Amino acid sequence: MGDSVLGRCSLHSSPHPEHLPAPLLKKHHKYKPVSITRRHHYSTTIMLPLLSVLDSDAGYFSTSCQIQAPVGSQCVHRSSKLGEHQLYDDHSWLSYTLPQQDLNYRPHFSLDIKTKSSKGLILHVAGRGVVPLLALYMANGKIKVSLGQDRIIQHKQKSNDGNWHRVEFSVEKSTFHLLVDGVRVTDGRLPNNEGSSLDFHNPVYLGSDLKGRTIKGQNIPMNSVTGCIRGFKMNDVTVGELEGSHKILPCFDGLMEMGTYFGGGHIVLDNYFNVGSHFVLSFELRPQHLTGLLFYAQSDKASFNVFLLENKVVVSVNDGHRAVGVSVTPRESLCDGKFHMVTVSKQREVVKLAVDSMSEEKAVAITSTSHATTLDSLSIGGTTTYSRVPVSSPFVGCLRNVKINGKPVVYKAESRVYEPVSIDRCPKD
Incomplete structure (x- = not known):
């Protein structure tokens, strides 16, 4: 399903050190999609004449075949190095596929966020087990974590001040934790060691709930928080390449x-x-x-x-x-x-x-x-x-x-x- 590039052949190698083939940009990352089929945000179909490109007297589109190619080379820019993304719309989202075993054994997430909006989803992942949803979100300007109905912990101070804030949250056997700028809030409780029987499933989303199916009935905002996110990590390791995205821009922080x-x-x-x-x-x-x-x-x-x-x-x-x-x-x-x-x-x-x-x-x-x-x-x-x-x-x-x-x-x-x-x-x- 989708665009499959199993062996990942390149049309030609890059002669310039300033840019790299897209698959190599994430080489240092630990987390990669676990499914065989790789979905890219942009697929590229290139129409090429069979004998020569652009030089045939019959014209550019005279005789052609379709070649399905990987995404073109990506320039290395400041925003891509820092992994910064702007969620600028209520329906903005990013999705990632993470290793299932790490997602369900004492997962620890961390990210930096900067926003002026007082309400919206930051991160959510659905589950099939006793914990149906893990959600990090903002309400009334305060950052909160929910692991189901009536299982909510929150930071006391408002964080929608337009400054960067470091957010860390994790799930243990009988507790779940939240830290904002190094300040730890009162832990949440999970009865019967429910944290040891998690069954979260990919993808993990930053931003909005696509169709309202995951969040509906949870008393959690379905729309995305508006602002910038960077430094998304799991278990202190930078998360790999995007699985998909919608309505995303770079963070216009600098000049x-x-x-x-x-x-x-x-x-x-x-x-x-x-x-x-x-x-x-x-x-x-x-x-x-x-x-x-x-x-x-x-x-x-x-x-x-x-x-x-x-x-x-x-x-x-x-x-x-x-x-x-x-x-x-x-x-x-x-x-x-x-x-x-x-x-x-x-x-x-x-x-x-x-x-x-x-x-x-x-x-x-x-x-x-x-x-x-x-x-x-x-x-x-x-x-x-x-x-x-x-x-x-x-x-x-x-x-x-x-x-x-x-x-x-x-x-x-x-x-x-x-x-x-x-x-x-x-x-x-």
Whole structure:
């Protein structure tokens, strides 16, 4: 079920030390999913011509096969090093799969949290045994732990002050514990040594209860606390890679700069783009993943795609008469933490792509150079359905100074924003 990459073959190895294949980023972590099938938040489907990429006279999509590839390389950024995640919405969540034996034998969890909200779920895991639910949550600004009806302990001081707080909680045979900033609250009691017969089951969630099935009837908030979480550990060991996530952004703790941050969401602008005898699209990007869809526009006949494929920028244009594709690999890695300038232009029979100081162009015989096709919408950062696009991963990272024909693209109120997107700010790495 889902995207299975059992042997994990890579399309090609990374030539740059600044980024690593996604599976290697978590190599030092102890906890990994125990199921055979590995589910990734972003799956990548890459459309590749059978004989050569982008160089066939028949066009980019002339003859193609689908290759299911692992998630593209991920740039190493400050937020990813610290494992910081922002739960910015009531329905935000992160999920992890932990070893079953550790989850059910004296589990000890710890994390740092920073929030101003007074109510919401922080962590929860369901059980099939005598303890149906373990929940860490906030109510009236106070952090609480519940192991079932009438088994609740809480920190006396309010913690929704916008500062970081260290939270630790654990389950023993006959007790369960909670510490906030090193201060231990009165222990909770478990009759009949119920802690020795736990039957918690994966996944473990940070944030909201997905469908209200786990928390319903427990007098515990179902929505996520809003704020930042970092340093999630089990038994004093950093928890491994995410199993899944929803409505998550980086924690914008440090310096900020102008731009739009795409965390897996996208923006749709209606009636904004046309493919004709000429156009110029320019923008600056700083990615966090090296594969992802940047711009996408489609009509019945015409299409326009700009995307990342590892450390390469690719553009494909079809004006309804002929398709052409161009790619550029910049001299410097796109993972160097700097913004890179990209310009896509079409002047009659020539499509040109420039990335920083590198550029490539390709001529194509267009049947009618004066014809312009208005596309229904322009998607930036991804799209809702990926069946007709060359990659099926959204762009993750920052974009700024987006211009079409020299005119800045403005995200107006009528734009459709599919979160997670932060329109007016990017974390400064």
